[in-house]
Amino acid sequence: MVDQKKVQEAIKLLLEGIGEDTDREGLKETPERIGRMYEEICGGMDQDAGEHLSKVFSVDNNEMVLEKDITFYSMCEHHLMPFYGKAHVAYIPDGKVVGLSKLARTVEVYARRLQIQERMTAQIADDIMKYLAPQGVMVMLEAEHMCMTMRGIKKPGSQTVTMVTRGVFAENKELQDRFLQLVNR
């Protein structure tokens, strides 16, 4: 839960700190707006991906399932600036699958908080391993970090790619290649 009082006081102070007039029309409601916005962009902190991943269905067919191009928006914890892009999530079931939307819901749980991309990638993979107990998981995130494009080194268009493999994906290069082929198709 976001502490609205603290966030709103902090934003007012920040505006004063950068030399703004917090009473001018456009800024008067900004602390409240930002407070509401943080409820949304940090909403994943109050959620547990287990709620989504615990609802499983039995299957006989243990072929790879890939949900690719899942759009996400997250916030870099170093600069409080957005990073955003696509997540690709694959697993090889061991008799159990989840509803496809639950993979995207898991991405949302970990995107909607302050993050670094590597940790977010690992958290998605680890929760799928934990709740679904598949033979293996592979997660890849491709994202643009605004702290790299709008400020600092200023390299618009640069993409950060992170990958995590668990279970059979970690040991089997052919499976990894198949994942990459499907993602890049």
Ligand SMILES: Nc1nc2c(ncn2[C@@H]2O[C@H](COP(=O)(O)OP(=O)(O)OP(=O)(O)O)[C@@H](O)[C@H]2O)c(=O)[nH]1
């Ligand atoms: N590994 C990793 N680094 C990130 C991520 N998001 C931002 N960063 C980096 O975090 C680093 C913070 O570096 P610092 O030297 O403490 O901060 P800074 O002086 O603002 O760094 P510059 O961005 O180089 O100007 C920067 O190199 C960012 O590019 C992320 O998701 N993963």
Ligand SMILES: [Zn+2]
């Ligand atoms: Zn950053």
